[in-house]
Every structure is written in structure tokens, then in C-alpha cells.
Amino acid sequence: MFSFTQSHRFLLVVSLGLFSTACDRNNDQPAPVEREAAFARLLVSDAETPALSLVNPAKGTSESFQAKFVGSNLYPTKSGRFALVLNYANNYVQFFDSGIENHNDHAHVVGTPKWATLTSEAAKPTHTYFWGNRIAVFNDGEGSLTLTREEDLHNASVKPKIVKVDVPHHGAVVAYSNNTFAVTEKDGTVASTLPERVKIVDENGTVLKKSVLATKGIHGDAGNGQVALFGHPDGILVVDQEGNQRNITYPASIGKEWLGTVMYNEGADAFYGFSAKAGVYRIDVNQNKITPVLESTQIAAFRVDNEGRDVYALLNDGTLQSFDGKTNAPLRSAKVIDVIDPNAKVKPDMTISRRFIYITQPDKGEIRVVRRGTLTAAEALKVSGKPAKVIVIGAQQDVEKDD
Template sequence: MKKHLFKVVLSMAFGALLLACDDKEKDDVTPVEDTEYKFIRVMVNDEVSKELVLVDPVKLTAEKFEAQFAKSTLYGTQGGRFGAILNGANNFVQLFDTGFEGHGDHVDVKGTPKFGALTGDGNKPTHFKSKGDEIITFNDGDGTLSIAKEADFHTAGKKMTLINAGNVAHHGAMTKFDNGTYAITEKDGSAAGTLPERVKIIDVSGKTLFASTIQTKGIHGNATNGSVSLFGSSSGILAVEPTGNQQLIAHPADFGEAWFGSILEAKGAGKFLGYTAAKGVYIIDVAAKSVTPVLASTDIMQAKVDYAGNNVVILLHSGELRIYDLKTNTLKISGAVTGATAKDETQKPQLEATSRYIYITQPKTGELLVVNAANLSKINKVKVSATPYRLAILGFESSEGH
């Protein structure tokens, strides 16, 4: 009888232990969030009006503001807090503040969303980059750079600082290295048109530190990881280092006259991408000097690296969306999210993405599509403006407040 009672008690204790362990495992499992991060915002502007909209993708609400000009290009800063609004036609740059201040493990709210006080008045600001707490524009009208620090974004009357590198006017670009120097395009006149042919290294005063060593037949599109900068070129992919070393990486043999007019950095995956509508999206390996296809297609309408730089999101003219994991170069998910768009359409849908959601403008309906990245059939719509033009992701992939 005692043995039997002991066995019963032991069995009950063991069962309770298993149940406790099972409950603990359930407690330890982190639930998959079905909403966007709390501190992400989507900034959308209009092609015709001055309307600027800040979308909260969790609440699916749109807060409206009035920018200085319509039909501007929009960018997010590397720091996450601010957005930049460039209007080359009117020689104007202005900043927008989300009010979110990132602190690594959490985000503080510093006031309400509003425009910054600092402005830029460079000659046709066209190309934008952000590095650390600095923003940079390349001014096509005279080949200069304009820079500003985040600490000055709310200083009344403050203007972006001009850097004259001795350039002539051209449709150029620049990057900033981790050591504080800049790689900037220059035009020597050897190729017809406004595209530059060379890249040189300058300091913050505009002084040339390392002259160009490679002449190309035309440059467009660029990106950097801080230690090497890549420039799209019809002669090959131009890789430039802060030491002044330069080399060309050849395009795939079947490219013919095609070349990458867009270069993207995927920070999370530690890779570079090249995109051309004539061939598709490819991974560029600088060390191996190799170019590998992610999606070889002539039907790509938009290709963007997501906010963290882990995936590339590709929207086809057919309306199909594809998400590729750049660490493994594999397709994660695909599905139809919009109707088809004609290749000759004047204003096409624009695309940006976080790790959780895809955002696509609808110029004909005035809406922003909010697409669940884990289930492409889950789509919400937010009315933004009559003719949405561009969009940018701002804020932080975090839901942790102070």
C-alpha cells in the first residue's frame, strides 16, 4: 500500500513538473507581432499640392502638414528621427522632425511632429545622403555639396553649409566615409550629357585629398558602407576607398550595354545591390568582384532594401510583390498586392518597407497601401492626398518607450 501511494505521489509530482515546464516554455515564447513597430512613421507628399502627410501605420491615421513646395523628393536620415524634403526646382531643402529620439533599447518622445528650422538653399539640390548626425546634398546646379548637423536642425535662421570642391555643374552624387572624408563625382567633359565620369576624395573644406584614377563613360547611382563606396557606371561598377584606391568591377557577361543606374546598401545583410530595369536586381560582392542575380527580370517597377537592410522588396509591373532574404539570397514570400501598372505610366506607385510592413503609394486613388510582410493578402489602406508622389520611412523599429 505504501509503495502504491508513493508511486501515485511521485507520478503526480512528475506530472506537475512537466506542466510547469510546459507553462514556462509557453511564457518564454515571444508572440509574433501583427502590427507595425510603435515608433515607425511613413512620410508621404503630393505631386500637385504642398500637402505632406505623416502616417501612423499602427493606428492607420494620417496627420497633415504643409510643406514649402509640391513634388519634392523625400528621404529619411540615418539617425531615424528626421526626414529631409528636397526640391531642386526651387533650390530648397527642409527638415521634418518625428519627435522620436532613439536610445538603443528604447525611444523617447521629444515633442510633437513638426518642421525643423534649418533650411538649405543650394543650387538645385538633387542627391541626398545621411551619415551619422549629418545630412548631405549634392547640388546639380553648380557641383557643390551642402551639409548640416542634426544639432542645428531646430536653430532659427540656420542654413546648410556649402562645400565647394571646384566642380562644374553636373548630375552628380557623393558618399561620406567613416573617416569623415567624402567621395564626390566630377565631370571632365569626356562623355556627352550631364553625367559625371570620375570620382575624387575631398575633405570637409572641399580640398582634394585623392584625385580620380579611373575615367568612366558615365556615372549614376551610389552607396557606401563607410569603408568603400560603389558608383554605378556604364564602364563597370566603380569601387572607391577612402585611401584613394579605385577599381572597376565588371558587369555580368550578358549585360551588353546595360549597367546599374541604382546602387543600394543592405546594412543588415552587409551587402550591396545593383539595379537596372534592363536586367534586374543583383548582389555585388566587392571582395570577390562578383555580381550575382537576386531577380533577373525586365518587369521590375520598384526595388528597395527594407529599413533594417536585411531584405530587398521588389514590386513588378504586374502587381506582384516579392521579398528576398539578402543573407541567403532566397525568396521569402511573393503574391499579388496591386493591379498591373503600364511601363509607360507617368506616375507609378512608389515603394518602401520595414521588416514587418510594405508601403506602396497609389497615385490614382490617393491611398497608401499598408501590406503585411508575413501575409501579403493582409492589406490596409490609408487616404493620404489626391496624388501621392513620394514616401519615406522615418522613426525606429522599436515599440519600447522610456
Template structure:
């Protein structure tokens, strides 16, 4: 009995001592690995080199694109990336081979380029809806569209939709009902920016004419039922029914307006960004505009891949992660050296729920930074002068 009592006392004393030591030296939570089926596509400013990063392996597979300095986008389903090169009237598709099936992901072959040809007149703006991709062609104001079934069909070309537009720096969205909201230029504003938005069908026929004239439009996003456009006259909200309205900018904006509109699907919000003021949450139901980050030092502002958080990178090198559901900063800290505002090619930012990815144009690398612990960093070697990056694949680790 005495031996048992002594043993119990010793075990209890050891446990208490161990607990005290844990309090003195708490164990840091280990940052989660990136999702197995996430990929990062990175292209180059000066060469045709294309890097496909596997962020778990911290390595990149190399490919040759047709042109350098393309804009990079991902398709809504996540399987394909699009390289849009307006200077050469070209769109290329890249297939990760990762196909989502709800509760799991299938691997469909090896990563490779698609066969589809995109040859619109200066394709500039890109959108993806369901299995469809769309470009707005600045050279003639047309749309080009294609569906995923044709992405690997040899000789297949994107379909042209002529909505009777003139050439301008425009944009479009696609609604859940199959119609498109497309900008149009009426000539009331000098320059290349459009002033109006109309709704057309797949043949280019106008379904709902514009009801609001603005002083210039740039930047747009959609949740499938409503599209939001940045404009010098206010935030233009276009419903798929054809109804249009303007939400006023905050009273202190002066001549500033949102040239970028981001959609945060998981948070059910839209975000407007202007370098002159910062990033703001737009409530289209209440017609309100609320600050998320009021700062004129923002270098990049992006919504994460899941559509829940806003990631803001400052010229100072500081990053902020803002939860758009609560509109509160969850993580904040310095992650890179300061970047001069005059710098021509600046670091580019994208993020998943678990990691932030930032290009390093001068060192030929991409930084991988944990969203939970900004001190947890890894570098991934890519091409010599990384230009843009896009997140592809799915936030899942469940295979077939």
C-alpha cells in the first residue's frame, strides 16, 4: 500500500512538473501542409518558361509557353489555367490533370497544354463560369467563349460573340441563367474605358439594355445573380433581371473610385479596391461600403482561393489577412523586404486557406508563407524573372 501511494505521488509530481514546463515552453502549433491537390502556376516576364509548383513537395515542373508576360487565370472548376496574351492575340490553356468530384479528386493524366486555340482580337479580360471560359477582346469589343469538352480537341477554336460593340477596354460576367453582362462604349467619356453595361444572350442579342450611364468603368465581379462593376460614378450593380443601380462611394473619396472589384463567394461579399484609399467591403443589399483596410500603401489585394479572406500586401512588406465574414484582421506581420512604389515589376500575391504565395522577381523564387504563422516560410525556385502566378487545383487532400 505504501509502495502504491509513493508511486502515485511521484507520478502526480512528475505530471505537475511537466505541465509547468509546458507553460514555460509552450509547444508551437505545427503549420498544416498545403492541400495535396493544390498547384501554383507561374510564368515569366522575359522568357517562355512556365513553372507548375507542387507546394507540398516545394518543387516546380517546367514547361514552355508560347509567349512570355501573359496574364494568368484559373478556371472555376480548378483543373485548367489560362495564359492570356493580348499583345499576340493568343490564349493558351494548361491542364493540371486534377478533376474534382465533390468528396474527392481524380488525377486525369499528366500536366500538359490544351489543344484549343484562342485567337481573339486583343483578349484582355478573362472569366470562367462552370465549364465555360470567356475573354473580352479589347480590339473589337467582342467575346470569345469555349467549353471544357473542346479544350483538348485538336484545331478547336473559341466561339466569337459579336454584341455590336466598338473597340474598348472592357469586361464581362456570366450569370447563372446563361446570359452575359457586357460593357459598352457610347463615346461620352474620352479614352478607352466604357460607360455602360448591357445584358446579352449567347448569340450577342441584347436582352436588357443599359439604364445607367457612368463616367467610366473598370473592374468587375459576379456571384452569378448580380454583377458589380467599378465606375467613376459609383459602384454599378447589375442584376441578371436587367435591373441596375449605383451605390455611392464613401463621402471622403473625392475623385477616387474602385478600379478593381473582387468577389468573395464563401463570405458572400464583394470587395472594392483603389490605391488611393484602400480595400472596402461592398454590401449590395444594404448599398453600403465599409472599410476593410484603409491604407494608401497597398501593393496587392487579393481574395483567397476559398473566397473567405482578403489578403493585403503592403509596399512596406507587411501582409494582413482579413476575415471577410467578421471584417477583422486575423493575421498581420512583415513577410518581405520593402518594395519601392516606382518598382516596375513588383511581387505578385495569391493565397489558399493555408498558405500565402508571393513571387520574388529579382531572385527567381516564390515564397510560401503559412497564414497561421507568418514566420513559417519556404522558398520555391522558379524561372529567373517570375511575372504572374495563379492557384489551380482544389483545396482537398482526398484522392480517389
């Protein structure tokens, strides 16, 4: 829950002394941005309570809402209007409505911020995937998918569709543009709960294309509608919607590590893989090639933006590094937070808007705010609890229209 003054605004902590500008800063850099988009919102979870705070950074105001359980992960839907609030430990998924729709060059206010009517209960919901107006969750505890649509989230007569696709395992789902799904499959050759294979199923769980290649364990997934990528110890498994499967081998520099996190950057039309023990790598599906962006064992968090402009790596020493989203070229580097305690129960989380980077500081009760163009400090948003997860929802627009 956020602390307020009598005017119900945040206590804005000007923390310029805690930040340093990038060593390569020059006169060609854009002027610092001082204000967030009027209809952008931050959704922030608390590390110790079920409270969620919906923040309006442009105005410095906040509203508090209570989730059903503490310790949820937060994911924005494809439209940005809703957030999926996923609680693995309690087998529960909720949806939060920002009350704001994005219409490319303007925003619509569509009611007030509130919880959506629809909820979902399934064993150990874990990996999520969003495309168009649709939402999929893979439930580890029962090897099933939960499927729903954004337009049904406020419909009291609609229930999410639960589709059995495999035996229980630590799995994942990627949707294709033809509304079929690449889902992981457990064949038992690996002793852990990680799956070894990928098959393609329809919305009823019927197998359309069987697995072709076996791996030594899969973790990490991403897709662009045409192909689905999965990380495994020997490379990146590529599965297209026709069921063709191939492997992209790792560069020698990655050693014995592997990319257990895979992301797709729609703006740059590029895939990235990440390992805390190896670094950040760009995955070129067309050239069957994996190249390093930042090889390091000191990366605490890695994010790509929605526009394809920049890639960001937050290091354990508190340094934030940015890279060009199309060329991988290093852009800037700046010290933005204190050294991250390796023994901390709750580590900093990071999210990116078109104008700012937001980094949670659980032990300081604040969210650090960094200007994207220069990596210089804006205000730190002071909070009363321990901010844990943070995402951007709503519309990153300044204009509201009625059409």
C-alpha cells in the first residue's frame, strides 16, 4: 500500500545522487522525459500481503486492491487493458481490469479499475501466453491448458475452458496464429519434472502433430504466431505450426549452460534467450544462429521493450545496460540502484514503458524510475510496503477520444 500526503500524492523522492549517467552520454541523446503517459498505469504487488496497487505515475496517485492470495505473479494481456494475476501455490488465477483501452494513437476509458468477474482454478498454473484477444495458461499440476478471451473476463455466465493435453509436468504452451498450440510433452526420459518433447494440439487437446525431436529437458518458451521456440540443454528447439521441428545449437562460448528463458520482441521481430549463468543472446530463426548480446554471469534481470527499440539488462551491482533492439549494439550504461543482495528473499523486478524503466526496491519501499533515453534518474515512488512484482498496463497514450 502506498503512503500518501494530504493531497493523496506520492512522496516523490528525488534520488539523483543514487544514479549516474552513462559514460557514453553525448549531445545526441534525447532530452530527458519528465512525465509518464497520461493513461499508462503500473500494477504493483506487495511481497508480504495480497495487496495490489494501481499506480498513475503521471499524477503520482494510487488505488489499492486486494488479491485473493499473497505471492502472485503479474502478466499484462496482449491489449494491455487487463493483467493476469497468477498464484501458483494456491492454484488460482484472477484478472484485473485497468479500465483503459489502447487504440494506437489514443485511449478510451471504459469504466473504473476493478477485478474481472472470471477466475480460474487449476493445479499449479505456471506459464502464460497471450495473443490477439486470447489467453492461455499451462497448469503444471494437471498437464492442462486454461483458455479464455479478454471479452469474456466480465461475463458471469462464461467459465474458462480447461483442456487436458499431457501428464502433469513443468510445462509450457505457445499459440500459433491459426489457434493451434505447441505444448510440451513428458516422455519420462528425464528424471526431473521438465518435459522433453513438443507436440501440436487443437483447442480440444487433440494431437495434430506428434513430437519429432527429443531433448534432455525443456524450459523457456516464446512464439511469433508462426514458430514456437523452446530452450533446452543442447540448443533452441524450433517448432513451426505445420509441425516441422529443428534445433539451433548454442555458440561454443555458452559452455555447459543453456537458455532457460526465451522471449519474443514483436517490435524488432527478434527472439532472445537468457541465462543468469551465461547472459543474453539473440536467436535468429531464419539464419539458424544464436549470437551474444551480453555474456555475463552477473545479470539479475533482462527485459525487452514492446517497440523493438531497446534491450535492457540489470546487473547484480546495480548497473543498468541498454542495447539496440535491432543491431544488438551497446547503447548506454548507468548505476541505477544499490548492489543487489544475493541473499535477499525478494529481488528487484523491472518493467519498461515507452518513456521510463521502473525497478522495484523491496527493502527500501520504493520504485526507482529511470528515463529510457538517457538512463538518468526521475523520481523514486515511495511506497509503504515491499513492492515485489511490477508491470505496465493501460494505454501508453496522452490523448483520450470517444470514438
